[in-house]
Amino acid sequence: MAMHVIFPGPRTTIQDKGRLGYQNSGFAPSGFIDRVASRMANCLVNNLDSEAVIEFCLAGPILRFDEEVNIAVCGGDFTIDVEGKKYPANKAVHVPAGKMITIITGNVGTFGSIAIGGGLDIPEVMGSRSTNVRCGIGGFHGRALQAGDTIELRHPGFGKQNLSWRWVPERHLVSPEDKETTHIRVLPGPQEDMFTEKGIETFYSSKYTISNQSDRMGFRLKGPEVETVNGPDILSDGIVNGSVQISGTGEPIVMMADRQTTGGYAKIASIINVDIPLFAQLRPGQKVLFTRCTIQESQRLMREANKAWKEHRRNLRGPLFLPREEE
Numbered sequence: 001m002a003m004h005v006i007f008p009g010p011r012t013t014i015q016d017k018g019r020l021g022y023q024n025s026g027f028a029p030s031g032f033i034d035r036v037a038s039r040m041a042n043c044l045v046n047n048l049d050s051e052a053v054i055e056f057c058l059a060g061p062i063l064r065f066d067e068e069v070n071i072a073v074c075g076g077d078f079t080i081d082v083e084g085k086k087y088p089a090n091k092a093v094h095v096p097a098g099k100m101i102t103i104i105t106g107n108v109g110t111f112g113s114i115a116i117g118g119g120l121d122i123p124e125v126m127g128s129r130s131t132n133v134r135c136g137i138g139g140f141h142g143r144a145l146q147a148g149d150t151i152e153l154r155h156p157g158f159g160k161q162n163l164s165w166r167w168v169p170e171r172h173l174v175s176p177e178d179k180e181t182t183h184i185r186v187l188p189g190p191q192e193d194m195f196t197e198k199g200i201e202t203f204y205s206s207k208y209t210i211s212n213q214s215d216r217m218g219f220r221l222k223g224p225e226v227e228t229v230n231g232p233d234i235l236s237d238g239i240v241n242g243s244v245q246i247s248g249t250g251e252p253i254v255m256m257a258d259r260q261t262t263g264g265y266a267k268i269a270s271i272i273n274v275d276i277p278l279f280a281q282l283r284p285g286q287k288v289l290f291t292r293c294t295i296q297e298s299q300r301l302m303r304e305a306n307k308a309w310k311e312h313r314r315n316l317r318g319p320l321f322l323p324r325e326e327e
Contacts, residue, residue, distance in 0.1 A: 001065070001066045001067040001069070001152065001153050001156030001159070002065075002066050002150045002151065002152050002153070003063055003064070003065050003066075003069075003116065003120070003150070003151050003152075003153065004063065004064045004065075004066075004148075004149075004150050005061060005062075005063060005145050005146065005147055005148065005149040005150070005151075006061075006062040006063065006064055006100060006147060007061055007062040007147055008061050008144065008145040008146055008147055008149070009056045009057075009058075009059040009060050009061040009062075009103070009145075010056075010057060010058070010059055010144075011056070011057045011144055011215070011216070012054060012055065012056040012057070012060075012061050012144055012145045013054075013055055013130075013131035013133065013139050013143075013144050013145065014052050014053075014054060014055070014120060014122055014129055014130065014131050014138070014139035014140055014145075015030060015031055015032050015033070015038070015052065015053060015055045015113075015129075015130045015131060015139075015257075016031060016032070016050055016051065016052040016053070016128055016129045016130050017031055017032065017050040017128065017130075018030055018031025018032070018128055018130055018257070019031070019125070019126050019127060019128040019130055019132065019138065020127065020128070021127070022126055023238065023261040024261075026261055027126070027132065027135060027137075027261070028132060028134070028135075028257075028258050028259055028260065028261055029130075029241075029257065030128070030130040030131060030132045030138065030216075030257055030258055031128070031130045031257050032053070032055070032113070032257065033055065033111050033216055033256060033257045033280045034075055034111050034113065034277040034280045034281060035276070035277055036074075036171070036277040037074040037075040037111065037112070037113040037171075037277065037281075038053050038055075038074070038113040038115070039309070040072075040074040040090065040113075040168045041053055041072040041073060041074040041075075041113045041114065041115035042072075042115045043168070043313055044070075044072035044074075044090075044091065044092040044115065044163065044166050044167070044168060045070040045071060045072050045092055045115045045116065045117035045118075045158075045163060046070070046117060046158065046163065047115055047116075047117065047118075047119055051115065051119050052119065052120050052122055052129040052130070053113040053114055053115050053116075054113070054114040054116070054120075054145070055111060055112070055113055055114075056103065056111070056112050056114070057110060057111055057112075057215075057216075058105055058110060058283075059103075059105055060073070060078060060102070060103020060104070060105065060112055060114070061103060061114075061145065062100060062101070062102045062103075063100070063101050063114075064098070064099070064100040064101075065095055065097065065098070065099065065101075065159075066097060066098070067097040067156060067159060068094065068095065068096050068097045068159045068160065069094075069095050069116060069117055069118070069153070069156075069158075069159035070092050070093070070094055070095070070116075070117035070158065070159055070161075070162070070163045070164075071092070071093050071095055071101065071114060071115065071116055071117065072090075072091065072092050072093065072114070072115045072166075073089045073090075073093075073103060073112055073113070073114050073115075074089055074090055074112070074113050074115075074168070075089065075109050075110075075111050075112035075113050075281065076089070076105075076106050076108050076109015076110060076111070076112055076173065076281060077089060077106030077107060077108045077109060077170075077173075078103055078104060078105060078106050078109070078112045079103070079104040079106065080093050080101055080102075080103060080104075081101065081102040081103075081104055082095055082096075082099050082100075082101050083099050083100055083101075086104075089106075089112070089170075090167060090168050090169070090170050090171075091164070091166065091167035091168070092163040092164050092165070092166040092167070093164060094159075094162040094163065094164045095159075107175055107176070107177065108173045108174070108175045108176075108281075109173050109281045109283075110280065110281050110282065110283050111280055111281060116153060117155075117158040117159055117163065118153045118154055118155035118156055118157070118158035118159065119153065119154040119155060120151050120152075120153060120154065121151065121152035121153055121154045122139060122140060122151065125137050125138045126138075131143070131144070132258070133258070134258070168312065169312075173278070173281050174282070174286065176283050176285060176286055179287075181207055181287045181288065181289050182278065182279070182282060182286065182287070182288050182289070183288075183289050183290075183291050184271055184275050184278070184279050184288050184289070184290055184291065185271070185272045185274075185275050185290075185291050185292075185293040185297075185298070185301075186242075186244065186269035186270060186271050186272065186275075186290050186291065186292065186293060187269060187270050187272060187292075187293055187294075187295060187298060188268075188269060188292065189243070189244060189266070189267035189268045189269045189270055190237075190267055191234060191266035191267050191268070192268055192269075193229075194228055194229055194230070194232070194234070194266040195226060195227065195228050195229065195246070195266070195268055196227045196228065196229055198227050199226045199227030199228060199268075200226075200268070202224050202225070202226050202227065203226045203252070203268055203269070203290060204290055204291070204292060206223050206224045206289075207223065207287045207288070207289050208221035208222065208223035208251075208252060208287065208288050208289075208290075209221065209222045209223060209285060209286070209287050209288075210282050210283065210284050210285060210286050210287075210288065211284060212284045214284060215256075215258075216256055216257050216258040217255070217256060217257075217258040217259055217260075218253050218254060218255045218256050218259060219253070219254045219256060219279070219282075220247075220251070220252075220253050221251055221252045221253070221254065221288070222251060223251060223252075224250075225249070225250030225251065226246045226250050226251070226252065226268065227250070228246065228250075228266065231248075232245075232246045232247065232248060232250075232265045232266045233248075233264055233265065233266075234264055234265065234266050235264070236262040236263060236264045237262055237263075238261065238262055239255050239259050239260060239261065239262060239263045239267070240255075240270060241255065241256065241257060241259065241273075241276060242254065242255065242256075242270050242271035242272070242273070242275075242276045242279075243255040243259070243263075243267045243270050244267060244268055244269040244270060244271065244290075245263055245265035245266065245267050245268075246265060246266055246267075246268050247265055248265075252268070253265070254271065254279065256280065269290060269292075272293055272298040272301065272302075273298070273302055274298070274301045274302055274305050
């Protein structure tokens with residue numbers, strides 16, 4: 001059984017948990033930009049949380065499947081159109097053989113994750129199926145999807161059981177129309193001492209706007225200049241997902257899934273893991289306010305989120321044809 005790409009949408013790639021353990025060799029981890037959306041979608045179609053998904057930005061793809069299949073889309077408030085029949089995000093959809101699906105953009109959220117029951121037959125490169133476009137490795141031939149691409153499924157038989165009764169609660173994402181400011185919690189960065197007291201106060205008290213110059217590599221923010229002691233330049237050192245650099249203009253840049261492995265701008269903060277998926281779903285023009293958090297609080301929030309997710313996943317088990325346990 002194969003999936004055919006009729007229209008890819010811009011910047012649509014294959015992503016999974018990421019290419020871990022190779023940053024010291026210059027390879028960015030890549031992987032899910034919204035870990036919550038991807039695991040929700042995978043769970044709905046009975047995949048492992050770490051299974052590769054099709055990730056798109058705003059405009060989703062048009063796909064056709066040779067045989068019946070279960071799919072799910074999570075992230076923003078996207079709609080699945082199966083040749084005229086429309087289904088919301090955050091639920092499993094059983095697609096009959098030969099049918100074409102179109103992902104319709106909603107008003108909230110930026111990135112969407114499409115999970116295909118049974119998984120995509122994509123080879124692993126350095127332990128991951130994630131696409132690293134800059135290096136040309138992983139995913140489908142190391143690039144974004146294109147019209148005419150055909151991808152086989154690893155377990156096509158998984159589509160024979162209709163899972164359309166499965167759903168997950170809708171996430172609360174801030175709509176651009178609400179003009180609401182999103183509060184994002186951060187830990188103090190490793191070079192916080194390079195900023196003046198005034199600069200630190202500016203960073204935590206100012207509202208910053210997501211710029212159009214934002215993608216999987218990083219989100220540029222517009223707002224008041226963050227004052228430094230002697231400039232933001234440092235000897236390049238490691239960057240993690242969610243690192244907040246202050247550029248030469250004094251404005252923040254938040255590094256994301258396709259970030260470079262090292263950088264030469266001082267890092268004033270790092271977004272906590274629980275809030276990275278929320279931040280990733282902000283659209284250009286939306287505003288964010290950073291709030292200081294402690295390591296202990298960050299760890300507590302992550303434990304609570306993981307506990308809540310495991311409980312929800314147990315409740316979703318149902319009468320599945322094959323038990324699936326996370327590796």
